[in-house]
Amino acid sequence: MTSPVGLMRPEHRPSRHLNDLLEAFSGDLVLIDGPSAADPVLSGVAVGSAEVEPGDLFAALPGLRTHGARFVDQALSAGAVAVLTDEAGADVVRGVSTEVPVLVTRAPRELLGAVSAWLYDHPARRLVVTGVTGTNGKTTTAYFVEAALAAEHGSTGMIGTVELRVGDRTVESPRTTVEAPVLHGLFARMVQEGITACSMEVSSHALALHRVGGLQFDVVGFTNLQRDHLDFHGDMEGYFRDKARLLAPDQARRAVVCVDDPWGERMAREAQVPVDTLATRSTTTTEADWRVSGAEVGLDGVGSTFTLTGPGGVAVRATSPLPGLVNVSNAALAVVMAHRAGLTLERAVESVGRAGGIPGRMERVVERDGTWPLCLVDYAHTPEALALALDSVRPITPGRLVVVFGSDGDRDRGKRPLLGEAAARGADVLVVTDENPRSEEPSSIRAAVLEGVRGVRPGLADVHEVAPRAEAVRFATGLAGSQDTVIVTGKGHEPTQEVAGVFHRYNDRDVFLETVRAASTTSAENDE
Numbered sequence: 001m002t003s004p005v006g007l008m009r010p011e012h013r014p015s016r017h018l019n020d021l022l023e024a025f026s027g028d029l030v031l032i033d034g035p036s037a038a039d040p041v042l043s044g045v046a047v048g049s050a051e052v053e054p055g056d057l058f059a060a061l062p063g064l065r066t067h068g069a070r071f072v073d074q075a076l077s078a079g080a081v082a083v084l085t086d087e088a089g090a091d092v093v094r095g096v097s098t099e100v101p102v103l104v105t106r107a108p109r110e111l112l113g114a115v116s117a118w119l120y121d122h123p124a125r126r127l128v129v130t131g132v133t134g135t136n137g138k139t140t141t142a143y144f145v146e147a148a149l150a151a152e153h154g155s156t157g158m159i160g161t162v163e164l165r166v167g168d169r170t171v172e173s174p175r176t177t178v179e180a181p182v183l184h185g186l187f188a189r190m191v192q193e194g195i196t197a198c199s200m201e202v203s204s205h206a207l208a209l210h211r212v213g214g215l216q217f218d219v220v221g222f223t224n225l226q227r228d229h230l231d232f233h234g235d236m237e238g239y240f241r242d243k244a245r246l247l248a249p250d251q252a253r254r255a256v257v258c259v260d261d262p263w264g265e266r267m268a269r270e271a272q273v274p275v276d277t278l279a280t281r282s283t284t285t286t287e288a289d290w291r292v293s294g295a296e297v298g299l300d301g302v303g304s305t306f307t308l309t310g311p312g313g314v315a316v317r318a319t320s321p322l323p324g325l326v327n328v329s330n331a332a333l334a335v336v337m338a339h340r341a342g343l344t345l346e347r348a349v350e351s352v353g354r355a356g357g358i359p360g361r362m363e364r365v366v367e368r369d370g371t372w373p374l375c376l377v378d379y380a381h382t383p384e385a386l387a388l389a390l391d392s393v394r395p396i397t398p399g400r401l402v403v404v405f406g407s408d409g410d411r412d413r414g415k416r417p418l419l420g421e422a423a424a425r426g427a428d429v430l431v432v433t434d435e436n437p438r439s440e441e442p443s444s445i446r447a448a449v450l451e452g453v454r455g456v457r458p459g460l461a462d463v464h465e466v467a468p469r470a471e472a473v474r475f476a477t478g479l480a481g482s483q484d485t486v487i488v489t490g491k492g493h494e495p496t497q498e499v500a501g502v503f504h505r506y507n508d509r510d511v512f513l514e515t516v517r518a519a520s521t522t523s524a525e526n527d528e
């Protein structure tokens with residue numbers, strides 16, 4: 001992997017004068033401090049003081065916990081040459097330095113995307129950029145779209161939960177949707193490297209916090225809306241409203257919306273941009289521009305085929321390269337998005353059908369082979385996604401379905417028993433364990449999950465509570481026979497586990513592989 005910092009900024013840094021920035025944003029920004037003649041050259045922009053590089057504009061933002069202005073001294077020591085903040089932030093900066101120019105605006109987060117885009121000379125305008133939002137399926141759909149864009153454009157960019165990728169260089173992603181300065185820096189890097197298309201995931205946090213400001217997507221896609229992140233958005237209405245921000249003319253030229261749930265229907269109705277509606281389930285009765293029919297789930301678990309019928313009766317037979325009906329939905333959405341991004345329908349269908357595996361999304365880590373069960377890693381972490389994930393694995397499981405799962409700490413508590421309930425309904429054997437407990441006591445999270453399990457299985461038959469997580473994965477693999485399937489959900493590709501403020505290196509896939517390797521070594525030694 002390339003050094004993260006190296007990839008997130010263009011190799012040839014911009015060089016723009018502060019006064020030009022003031023002129024470009026004269027209606028929004030005022031210079032309230034600093035030596036009046038100073039007109040420093042800006043060569044970058046950063047949100048966190050730890051990310052500041054010499055020549056940067058430091059965006060000191062009001063946050064949910066603290067104010068970025070409190071870290072201005074670190075930013076200045078790191079080489080920041082100007083500060084963008086609000087009135088409250090300006091007061092703090094004044095107390096630290098009178099030498100640095102301070103630009104003030106009412107809501108700096110709202111302006112930061114446009115400022116970053118300006119600084120890097122609007123690189124996204126030279127790219128085809130697609131964005132996927134929704135509770136579940138963002139990563140999968142974004143990878144499917146990326147496969148299609150790659151077929152048309154060659155080298156591509158990818159910005160999402162799993163990685164930040166520019167061509168064939170990749171770094172671990174700090175979050176689903178990076179802050180605006182990083183985003184536009186990545187676009188600038190892509191443009192400098194001759195890349196012409198980028199696929200992105202857009203989280204609801206990013207929309208609420210204006211992380212995709214200054215960017216107009218060519219095509220955006222909406223998958224679905226299910227209970228999640230209510231700790232941040234308050235209620236489903238707030239969650240919906242934040243998602244809906246993406247389907248406005250300043251953010252997107254057009255959209256493709258799955259109307260399988262009522263939220264999707266409403267999203268399509270209220271969108272302020274041209275919309276293609278898409279119905280992907282046989283149970284969806286809503287009228288739609290595009291419709292999936294005749295879905296056949298591949299019994300080898302590798303993929304499914306389906307017919308996609310579009311405007312004017314155009315019909316194509318398409319393939320999802322990942323198992324389960326949810327991936328029929330994701331593949332259909334990706335095909336229509338890629339088509340609307342300029343590909344012929346045939347090319348979109350063909351390239352999505354050939355998309356490779358995605359880390360931590362129904363990832364087959366160990367194949368069923370007479371000794372070992374099929375071992376899968378999946379990222380399902382909402383009750384609905386867990387139920388669907390278990391449903392999609394059932395047809396490829398001749399024996400028992402074993403699920404290893406838990407729920408996050410410091411996040412939506414209400415979903416814990418619901419996850420327990422979904423697992424108890426969908427799997428035969430349950431191993432309840434820890435996910436990212438964060439600051440919470442892990443056993444109390446497990447207890448809340450088990451409460452939901454108990455509602456369905458009062459006697460807790462075939463239910464085990466095992467921690468830590470690595471032990472739970474080993475335990476499940478050990479109890480499963482070769483006809484069984486073990487699916488571990490909730491963390492997907494994640495390379496760490498957050499416990500009491502510390503990020504420990506941890507990955508479900510690695511534990512599966514180590515378990516199999518250790519058992520093979522032991523049996524080889526016993527044979528000697």
Ligand SMILES: CC(=O)N[C@H]1[C@@H](OP(=O)(O)OP(=O)(O)OC[C@H]2O[C@@H](n3ccc(=O)[nH]c3=O)[C@H](O)[C@@H]2O)O[C@H](CO)[C@@H](O)[C@@H]1O[C@H](C)C(=O)N[C@@H](C)C(=O)N[C@H](CCC(=O)O)C(=O)O
Nearest residue numbers: 047048049061063064065066067068071175176177203205
């Ligand atoms: C809820 C949320 O998204 N919060 C983000 C937000 O934090 P905040 O506004 O509370 O910031 P704060 O901690 O009060 O700090 C205020 C300012 O001081 C700055 N600061 C702070 C400390 C310091 O030493 N130096 C410094 O400059 C911070 O960069 C920030 O600009 O701005 C921070 C700065 O960029 C982010 O780090 C932080 O993400 C936190 C860590 C986070 O966990 N976010 C998650 C929930 C998130 O965004 N998730 C979605 C995906 C969700 C999903 O679909 O699963 C994502 O897109 O990844």
Ligand SMILES: Nc1ncnc2c1ncn2[C@@H]1O[C@H](COP(=O)(O)OP(=O)(O)OP(=O)(O)O)[C@@H](O)[C@H]1O
Nearest residue numbers: 135136137138139140161326329378379380385389
């Ligand atoms: N269209 C879908 N509908 C419901 N569940 C889905 C769908 N697609 C995927 N899932 C389930 O949700 C899990 C997460 O999928 P994916 O990573 O693609 O979504 P995501 O939106 O990126 O999630 P996150 O925002 O948490 O990163 C998958 O592992 C799968 O179990």
